[in-house]
Amino acid sequence: MRMPAELDRVPWHTLTHAYGSAEDVPELIAALYEDDEETAGEALYELYGNIHHQGTVYAASAPAVPFLAHAALHAAAKRDEVLMLLAVLADHDPADVKLPHWADTPVAAICAELCRVLPELLPCLGDPDRAVRRAALRVVAAPAGLLTAEQRASAVARVEEVYAGDPVPAVRADALVALSRYGREETGALCSPLPEVRLAAAALALARSGPPCPADLVDVIAEDGADPDPGDDAFPWPGTDTTGPDDHLRHLLTEDPDAALAVTARWIAAGDLGARGSWLAERVAETWRDREPAVVALIAAALPHQRTAMELNARLRTIGHWIDHLPEPDAGLRDTLFRYADTDGETAVPALLALVRSRDPRALELVLRRTTAGPDAGPGVGPVTGPGVGVAGRLLAAAARAFPEAADRLVPEIRRLLAAGATGNEAIALVGALAEFGTTARQARPELVDCLRTRRAAIVAARRLGADGVATREVTDALHEATGSSDPSLRGAAAAAHCRLTGDPGTALRTFEELLTGRGQTSWYLGSLEAMGEAAAPLLPLVERHLGAGDAWTRLAAAEALHRITGSADRSVPVLSELVGPTPVGLRALEALAAAGRAPEEVRPTLHTLAFSPRRLLSDVPHSGNGHPDTELRAWARRLLEAGRSQDEDQ
Structure with a gap:
C-alpha cells in the first residue's frame, strides 16, 4: 500500500492507459482524498475511463493499485467506489490463470498487486457503511485463486464472519457469493431464513447445474426474487462492473425459457417490482423463438404494475415489437392497447403503434385523427408541425404496412406531410410507406419530385419515382438533375431510376462507371444497378471485379447485380x-x-x-x-x- 506522497516515485510518463500517456493518473488519485464528493467523483470517472476502459486494463493500471488501496482506507469520500474500482480492475475468468501468457498480462500484474495489499483491506469488511462492506467483498473475491495459503485462510475467516453475522441480509448474500469464489459451499444456505441469502444460494446452484433449471431452485428464485432489497443495486454482483445482479440472474434463467417464464409470471403477479419480471420476459423473447404469445401475455399482465411513464412506455413498445408475431391478437389485448392509445398522455404513441401492428381497425381511425387534427382536437391527437410531425410520420408508415387497403385515406396524409416539409428519417419513412400502395402511390408524384429537388429523402424518392414507372418530363428532368449531385449515392439512385423510366442507359452507364471505379460505398452503388436490369451489361467487367472483394456486403451486392444483369x-x-x-x-x-x-x-x-x-x-x-x-x-x-x-x- 502506498501513500499519495509516493506518487511521484512512479515513472507515470513511461506508462500508458486507454488515452496514451499515464501522466494524469497521479493527479487523479490525489483528487480522491478531497473532501468534496464532486471532485472525487470526477476523478473516479476519469480513472474508470483511462486505467479501466470498458473492461480493458493497461500498463498503468497495476501501479495504481497500491495507491487506490490506500485511498480506499483513508480517502474522505467515495471509499466504496474506490474499492469497486479495485475489484473491477482485478476481475478475470479464473480459467485465465492457467493460460501460458497469463503472467505477462496487465490483469495478472493487477492481481499480484492486489494480493499484496489485500491483508490491509480486510478491515473494510467491518466498515459501518454497508456499501463499503459490499464493495470490499468484491475486492476480496477478485483474487481468490491467487492468494497464498495464509492469505486465503485469513480472507475466508473474515468473509465467514460477515456471512454469519452482518446485520444487512444483502451483505450476507454477497458474502455467500464471495465464499463460493473460494470454493466454499454453505450447505444450509437454501434454507436460510433470509430471502436475500436464499436467492444468492439458488443463483449459485443454478450456475453450477445449468439448464434445465431444477424445480426447487426455480421456486426459490420465483419466491425470493420478486421483492429485492431496495439497496441491492448499490454494486453489481457477480460479474464485471457492467453486469448487475439482476442481469446475471436473467442470464442464468434465460437458458431455460420455461423456467424463466414461470419465474416471470410469479414476479409479475407479485407486482413486477423494478420491472424485474418484464425484463426477464423481454429477454426470453429476444433469445428464443416462438415464445412471443406467452411473452406478450405476460407483458400485458404487467402493464398495471408499471410505476412510471418510462416503464409503461417500455412495456408497450415490447408488445408492439412482438404483437405481429401472434397468429391473432386477442380482443382483450387490443382493447387494452386502445385504452392507452386513445389518450393524450405519454403512452399514446407506443400504444397506438402496437395497436396498428395488431391490425385493429380502430387503430387506423386513431392514426388519421392524430395526424390530421391540430393540438387541441382531443385525446390521442397531436400536432402535425414541430415535434408532432415526427410522430405522425412513424404512425403513418406503420399504418401503411398494416392497412395497405386504406391507400385512399393514407396516401393523402403522407402527401400532405411531405408537402409540409418532412425531412430526415421522417421523410424516408413516409416515402418508404408509399411502396405499400401500388399504383395509388403515384398520386404522390409531385411530392416525390419536390423531395428530390429539395434533397429531402432524395435517394428513396428517386428510387420510388423509378419504381412507379411513370416517365413524365417533370420526373425525368428532376432525376437527370440529381445525377449531378455531390452525393454519390443520390447520383447512382437517380441515374438508375432515369434509365428505368426512359430506357436510355447513357447517363446511368457514365455515372456508374465513375462510381464503381472510385472510392465510396461500392456495395450501395452495386445495389442501385437493380433498376437498370440488362441495360447495365456494359458494366459487367466492373461488377465482376468485386465478386472477390474483401468486404462481404460488396461481394453480396456484386453477386446480386451479376444475376440481375445477366439473368x-x-x-x-x-x-x-x-x-x-x-x-x-x-x-x-x-x-x-x-x-x-x-x-x-x-x-x-x-x-x-x-x-x-x-x-x-x-x-x-x-x-x-x-x-x-x-x-x-x-x-x-x-x-x-x-x-x-x-x-x-x-x-
Whole structure:
C-alpha cells in the first residue's frame, strides 16, 4: 500500500492507459482524498475511463493499485467506489490463470498487486457503511485463486464472519457469493431464513447445474426474487462492473425459457417490482423463438404494475415489437392497447403503434385523427408541425404496412406531410410507406419530385419515382438533375431510376462507371444497378471485379447485380452460398439465393440450422419496427430447403 506522497516515485510518463500517456493518473488519485464528493467523483470517472476502459486494463493500471488501496482506507469520500474500482480492475475468468501468457498480462500484474495489499483491506469488511462492506467483498473475491495459503485462510475467516453475522441480509448474500469464489459451499444456505441469502444460494446452484433449471431452485428464485432489497443495486454482483445482479440472474434463467417464464409470471403477479419480471420476459423473447404469445401475455399482465411513464412506455413498445408475431391478437389485448392509445398522455404513441401492428381497425381511425387534427382536437391527437410531425410520420408508415387497403385515406396524409416539409428519417419513412400502395402511390408524384429537388429523402424518392414507372418530363428532368449531385449515392439512385423510366442507359452507364471505379460505398452503388436490369451489361467487367472483394456486403451486392444483369445465377450462387449464415449479410444472401431459385447442397446443413434452431440467431437491436430479422432468416431458410427438395425431385 502506498501513500499519495509516493506518487511521484512512479515513472507515470513511461506508462500508458486507454488515452496514451499515464501522466494524469497521479493527479487523479490525489483528487480522491478531497473532501468534496464532486471532485472525487470526477476523478473516479476519469480513472474508470483511462486505467479501466470498458473492461480493458493497461500498463498503468497495476501501479495504481497500491495507491487506490490506500485511498480506499483513508480517502474522505467515495471509499466504496474506490474499492469497486479495485475489484473491477482485478476481475478475470479464473480459467485465465492457467493460460501460458497469463503472467505477462496487465490483469495478472493487477492481481499480484492486489494480493499484496489485500491483508490491509480486510478491515473494510467491518466498515459501518454497508456499501463499503459490499464493495470490499468484491475486492476480496477478485483474487481468490491467487492468494497464498495464509492469505486465503485469513480472507475466508473474515468473509465467514460477515456471512454469519452482518446485520444487512444483502451483505450476507454477497458474502455467500464471495465464499463460493473460494470454493466454499454453505450447505444450509437454501434454507436460510433470509430471502436475500436464499436467492444468492439458488443463483449459485443454478450456475453450477445449468439448464434445465431444477424445480426447487426455480421456486426459490420465483419466491425470493420478486421483492429485492431496495439497496441491492448499490454494486453489481457477480460479474464485471457492467453486469448487475439482476442481469446475471436473467442470464442464468434465460437458458431455460420455461423456467424463466414461470419465474416471470410469479414476479409479475407479485407486482413486477423494478420491472424485474418484464425484463426477464423481454429477454426470453429476444433469445428464443416462438415464445412471443406467452411473452406478450405476460407483458400485458404487467402493464398495471408499471410505476412510471418510462416503464409503461417500455412495456408497450415490447408488445408492439412482438404483437405481429401472434397468429391473432386477442380482443382483450387490443382493447387494452386502445385504452392507452386513445389518450393524450405519454403512452399514446407506443400504444397506438402496437395497436396498428395488431391490425385493429380502430387503430387506423386513431392514426388519421392524430395526424390530421391540430393540438387541441382531443385525446390521442397531436400536432402535425414541430415535434408532432415526427410522430405522425412513424404512425403513418406503420399504418401503411398494416392497412395497405386504406391507400385512399393514407396516401393523402403522407402527401400532405411531405408537402409540409418532412425531412430526415421522417421523410424516408413516409416515402418508404408509399411502396405499400401500388399504383395509388403515384398520386404522390409531385411530392416525390419536390423531395428530390429539395434533397429531402432524395435517394428513396428517386428510387420510388423509378419504381412507379411513370416517365413524365417533370420526373425525368428532376432525376437527370440529381445525377449531378455531390452525393454519390443520390447520383447512382437517380441515374438508375432515369434509365428505368426512359430506357436510355447513357447517363446511368457514365455515372456508374465513375462510381464503381472510385472510392465510396461500392456495395450501395452495386445495389442501385437493380433498376437498370440488362441495360447495365456494359458494366459487367466492373461488377465482376468485386465478386472477390474483401468486404462481404460488396461481394453480396456484386453477386446480386451479376444475376440481375445477366439473368444467370451460375456465377453468383457460389459467392452467395459462402455468405449464408446468421448475420445481416447472411440473411440478404438467403434472399438472393431464393430469388435465383437455388438451394445448393453444400449450404443445406446451414439452412437446416437457420430454419429449426429453437434459439434466435439474429437480434433486432436497435428495434426496427419492421419485423424481426430472425423471423425472416428462418422463413427464407425454410423456403430454400423446400426449393432444395423440389430440385432433388426434379433430378
